[in-house]
Amino acid sequence: MNAFDLIRSAVKNSLRSKTRTTLTVLAIFIGAFTLTLTSGVGTGINQYIDTMVASIGADDVLTVTKAAEDTGDGPVEYDPDTTTVAAAGPPGTTVVTLSSADLDTIGDVDGVLSVEPQLRVSPDFVRVDGGTAYEASVGSFIPGMALDLAAGAEPDSASDAYEVAVPVSYVDALGFTSDADAVGATLTFGVMDVAGTSSLVTATIVGVAEEGLVGSSAFTANEVLTEALYDTQSVGLSESSKDSYSSAVVRFDETGTDADLTALKDSLAELGYTGTTVQDSIGSFKAVIDGIVLVLNAFAVIALLAAGFGIVNTLLMSVQERTREIGLMKAMGLGGGKIFGLFSLEAVFIGLMGSAIGVGVGMLAGAGANAVLADTLLADLPGLTLVAFDPAALATIVLTVMGLAFLAGTIPALRAARQDPIESLRYE
Amino acid sequence: MPVPILAARDIHKSYGRGATRFDALKGVSLDIQQGESVAIVGKSGSGKSTLMHLLALLDNPSTGAVELSGRDASSLNGKLVNQTRNETFGFVFQQFFLTPNTSVLDNVTLPLQIAGIRGAERKRRGMAALEQLELADKARNKATDLSGGQKQRVVIARALVNNPSVIFADEPTGNLDSATGKVVEDILFSLQEEKGITLIIVTHDEDLAARCDRRVYIRDGLISDTLHAAPAAPIAQEVRA
Ligand SMILES: Nc1ncnc2c1ncn2[C@@H]1O[C@H](COP(=O)(O)OP(=O)(O)OP(=O)(O)O)[C@@H](O)[C@H]1O
Ligand SMILES: [Mg+2]
Numbered sequence: 304m305n306a307f308d309l310i311r312s313a314v315k316n317s318l319r320s321k322t323r324t325t326l327t328v329l330a331i332f333i334g335a336f337t338l339t340l341t342s343g344v345g346t347g348i349n350q351y352i353d354t355m356v357a358s359i360g361a362d363d364v365l366t367v368t369k370a371a372e373d374t375g376d377g378p379v380e381y382d383p384d385t386t387t388v389a390a391a392g393p394p395g396t397t398v399v400t401l402s403s404a405d406l407d408t409i410g411d412v413d414g415v416l417s418v419e420p421q422l423r424v425s426p427d428f429v430r431v432d433g434g435t436a437y438e439a440s441v442g443s444f445i446p447g448m449a450l451d452l453a454a455g456a457e458p459d460s461a462s463d464a465y466e467v468a469v470p471v472s473y474v475d476a477l478g479f480t481s482d483a484d485a486v487g488a489t490l491t492f493g494v495m496d497v498a499g500t501s502s503l504v505t506a507t508i509v510g511v512a513e514e515g516l517v518g519s520s521a522f523t524a525n526e527v528l529t530e531a532l533y534d535t536q537s538v539g540l541s542e543s544s545k546d547s548y549s550s551a552v553v554r555f556d557e558t559g560t561d562a563d564l565t566a567l568k569d570s571l572a573e574l575g576y577t578g579t580t581v582q583d584s585i586g587s588f589k590a591v592i593d594g595i596v597l598v599l600n601a602f603a604v605i606a607l608l609a610a611g612f613g614i615v616n617t618l619l620m621s622v623q624e625r626t627r628e629i630g631l632m633k634a635m636g637l638g639g640g641k642i643f644g645l646f647s648l649e650a651v652f653i654g655l656m657g658s659a660i661g662v663g664v665g666m667l668a669g670a671g672a673n674a675v676l677a678d679t680l681l682a683d684l685p686g687l688t689l690v691a692f693d694p695a696a697l698a699t700i701v702l703t704v705m706g707l708a709f710l711a712g713t714i715p716a717l718r719a720a721r722q723d724p725i726e727s728l729r730y731e
Numbered sequence: 732m733p734v735p736i737l738a739a740r741d742i743h744k745s746y747g748r749g750a751t752r753f754d755a756l757k758g759v760s761l762d763i764q765q766g767e768s769v770a771i772v773g774k775s776g777s778g779k780s781t782l783m784h785l786l787a788l789l790d791n792p793s794t795g796a797v798e799l800s801g802r803d804a805s806s807l808n809g810k811l812v813n814q815t816r817n818e819t820f821g822f823v824f825q826q827f828f829l830t831p832n833t834s835v836l837d838n839v840t841l842p843l844q845i846a847g848i849r850g851a852e853r854k855r856r857g858m859a860a861l862e863q864l865e866l867a868d869k870a871r872n873k874a875t876d877l878s879g880g881q882k883q884r885v886v887i888a889r890a891l892v893n894n895p896s897v898i899f900a901d902e903p904t905g906n907l908d909s910a911t912g913k914v915v916e917d918i919l920f921s922l923q924e925e926k927g928i929t930l931i932i933v934t935h936d937e938d939l940a941a942r943c944d945r946r947v948y949i950r951d952g953l954i955s956d957t958l959h960a961a962p963a964a965p966i967a968q969e970v971r972a
Contacts, residue, residue, distance in 0.1 A: 304844055304845050304847055305847040305849070308844050308847070312844075319832060627826075627828055628828075628830050630828075631824075631828045631830075631841070632841070632845060634787075634789055634816065634822060634824075635816060635817055635822065635841060635842045635845050636813040636814060636815070636816040636817025636818070636842070636845055636846075637813070637817075637845045638809070638810065638813050641845075724789055725784055725789050725790045728789075728824060728826075728828070
């Protein structure tokens with residue numbers, strides 16, 4: 304029997320008992336459909352994170368903190384000479400602050416191009432022209448970062464003027480008619496110093512930023528504005544308190560290799576500092592997403608395994624029904640290998656049908672879900688396509704299911720291949 | 732004497748073991764020459780089908796040997812045995828063994844499909860065989876929709892579609908009325924005459940057996956008698972085994 308006839312017969316045989324084949328295909332369909340959606344969600348979210356990371360940009364920046372002493376060995380003894388500040392991260396996380404001396408040390412490390420203290424500014428409110436005041440958080444603009452702008456431009460870090468980009472969600476509240484209307488207006492920050500005195504700092508709005516996953520609703524200030532706000536809020540602090548920073552921003556040569564970056568992190572670690580890139584902090588987020596998607600995929604794979612037993616069952620029945628036909632073909636000189644091929648191809652074809660339909664319907668369902676969610680649940684996250692499809696991943700699903708079907712088919716196929724022609728011909 | 736195309740050398744065949752052991756053949760020896768027609772005659776359960784299956788290399792004897800053109804069949808590899816059954820032998824089994832829900836033509840061309848012959852050639856040869864049995868108009872019908880006699884003729888078309896040099900036929904006329912049975916007999920014997928095909932026919936029917944060059948009587952797993960047909964053999968005489 305030639306290859307074409309084998310495939311043709313396998314397809315024809317699988318369609319012979321329509322109800323049975325349909326039910327088996329349905330079981331595979333459910334698994335493949337689920338797998339398509341779960342892996343689609345994984346692809347969608349990771350693609351979104353990737354574009355977010357790209358928009359944060361600043362590939363040549365490390366955030367450096369002073370590593371707290373390892374608490375793995377029990378409580379750390381109090382040392383009155385170190386100061387700590389609450390740091391971003393899980394509640395209770397504290398880091399030892401950095402001083403100017405630390406900054407100098409970091410600046411001397413091989414591979415560090417520049418080091419700047421990261422100033423944490425927390426104004427009490429923002430408002431426009433004596434209008435309503437709103438609470439706001441401020442982040443500083445790191446050159447190399449790419450803001451996703453709805454209007455205007457990014458704050459100019461080289462400029463001497465106070466410049467700020469406002470998040471798009473504040474545009475209406477601050478009394479502007481449109482994103483473009485906000486650009487060029489003056490924004491007033493209210494800042495309270497340590498002594499409790501309020502002062503005002505004014506800056507020009509140069510841009511309106513879309514909200515993203517990271518730093519979603521923060522105002523983005525340029526360097527001079529950040530420094531001005533910091534100085535204002537630090538009035539009354541002792542020199543040493545003013546000179547302590549939770550973290551520093553280090554620039555390095557972005558054309559270097561990954562090994563160079565690792566070497567830089569290692570030298571910082573030797574001096575007792577921790578350097579983290581944007582990729583590092585987002586990377587752990589991705590690991591969580593990947594973990595969740597993996598669990599979801601595992602459920603889909605379990606469904607597929609169950610469907611695999613369905614294939615075994617279907618084909619065993621088919622072998623049983625066709626005992627005489629198999630005996631006749633063997634008597635007429637068809638080798639065991641070809642009989643094996645005939646039944647395993649039938650299994651693979653059933654797998655192909657189930658997975659192709661599952662992937663196809665899964666894609667349609669994903670597209671439908673995207674269309675609905677984009678206007679409802681996910682309206683606040685423009686650019687997030689919840690279910691995205693990667694052709695390679697889809698092809699992998701189809702091929703995996705076909706592989707699984709082949710494995711399931713080997714049991715009945717072997718039974719058919721080993722049948723004794725005479726016994727099969729005597730079978731009633 | 733030329734080398735026989737098929738020969739049985741003291742073959743025994745037993746089924747089962749222990750208490751249920753049954754000796755279906757108890758030492759049968761037989762030479763079959765190319766172009767000869769041999770009838771295997773005997774009562775039901777005497778071992779006729781068993782002997783035919785062994786000669787057709789479908790089964791292995793418990794002891795003794797089947798020789799194919801002088802070579803011990805047990806020394807041939809599986810591929811060669813398959814090829815021989817596919818290309819050299821044609822089969823008519825005691826039951827029809829037609830594949831249901833498949834066209835008459837596809838049933839007839841099964842041996843060609845197994846041989847790997849391509850579609851167009853297969854169809855041409857299948858139609859030729861069907862025409863020979865006056866069934867060309869039924870080629871597209873489902874095999875299960877035919878009458879008993881038509882099915883028997885389809886089975887014979889399937890046995891000769893690959894131009895075999897040996898046809899094994901187990902009760903080829905058993906299911907047929909005498910008129911149709913006569914047609915089927917005529918086809919088989921004309922094939923023997925025209926193409927020199929060897930016929931090995933298992934039958935109860937004395938009239939059919941009498942048309943063969945040789946009648947081999949089997950009783951309880953042994954050859955009890957061998958008769959040569961009068962016109963074919965120059966010396967017409969009974970040979971007691
Ligand atoms: N697989 C088997 N297991 C046990 N006994 C068997 C088996 N096959 C055949 N037999 C026995 O061997 C004997 C011969 O069987 P065989 O089919 O050769 O008979 P037969 O001469 O063709 O009879 P019939 O004319 O009824 O077809 C029978 O008694 C049968 O019961
Ligand atoms: Mg029989």
